[in-house]
Amino acid sequence: MRISHEAIYQSLYVQSRGGLRRELTACLRTGRALRVPRERVRGRGKSFVSPEVMISARPAEVEDRAVPGHWEGDLILGLRRSAIGTLVERTTRFTILLHLPPDKEKFAERERTATGVRGAVMGHGAEAVRDAIATAITTLPAQLRRSLTWDQGAEMSRHADLRINHGLPIYFCDPNSPWQRGTNENTNGLLRQYFPKGTDLAAHSPDELDAVAAALNSRPRKTLGWRTPAEALDELLANTQNDSVATTG
Known part of the structure; x- marks a missing residue:
């Protein structure tokens, strides 16, 4: 049985x-x-998520982690709906943290109109998250900008802009299926050591976020043969450059 x-x-x-x-x-x-x-919870997908951007349509190369440049992302939330964005590369586990400060201009607008657009006020509305992701990925080599997998949060309703303007395809997990981006979930668990639940995440500056990301990226991982994510990424980029030189030579 x-x-x-x-x-x-x-x-x-x-x-x-x-x-x-x-x-x-x-x-x-x-x-x-x-x-x-x-x-x-099945069938509760957001209106901005269509079949062609679901995780089932994601390239098969993403699954085995053999090809670098595929990322998983999410928000970790804190007190007063503060948030930090997290991006994790699937092959190397390299982590980037996105600074999402409160939007003071929209907060003032809400006070005047009482519209209550809380997500935008706290800096993790769709436009703020889109811009933060775009800023982060444009610093990466082209071979590290292959795709991004996210859950179906409203903060990603402007995902098409990332594909059109920056060539970054976005794929969405099934509703209430965080295990479909398990690398990111595990990393978020580690990040809670630095950003406990119930604390104001807006209090952390970009420099502080960079320092935490550097700490994670210099932490040896068993799954990487006890290399750090930073070492794995450097090795990957070096191999890519050598392959490029060999091809052109």
Whole structure:
């Protein structure tokens, strides 16, 4: 007899009417006491996500990590809806952090009109996230700008601009499927050591974000043969340059 993981989850949660007992919840890393079955969240995709940009349409080369330049991204959120953007390269695990400061101009506009555009006010509206990603990727060599995978957050509703203006294809995970960008999820877990939940992330300057990214990128990883992400990236770029010289020579 085979029992699906969904049935196991439900048997645990149903015992206390949809929630785990307090002592069990305390043992979970996420501390999440409630769970929504996958069937309930299917079909909740955002209007700006079409079939051709879903993760199922992503090139097959992304999966085995043999080809560099494919990124995963997300936002980590803090107090008063502050946010930091995270980009992680799948092959080398190299991390870039995006500074998303509060938008003071739009905050003043909200105070005048009471429109309540909270995401834009806090600096992680669609335009702010688009511009931050564009600024980060334009510093990278062309071979490291192959694709970006994100979840279906409203902050990516201007994703077409990145493809049209900067040649960066964007692909979206299925709704409520963070495991489809697992490299980024793992990195976000590491980042919480530096940016704990419940703190104001807007208090961190670009220099502070760069310092944290440098700390992660200089951290040896077992999956990289105990090289650091920075070393793996440097080696990758050196090999690419050597291949280019050999081809032209």
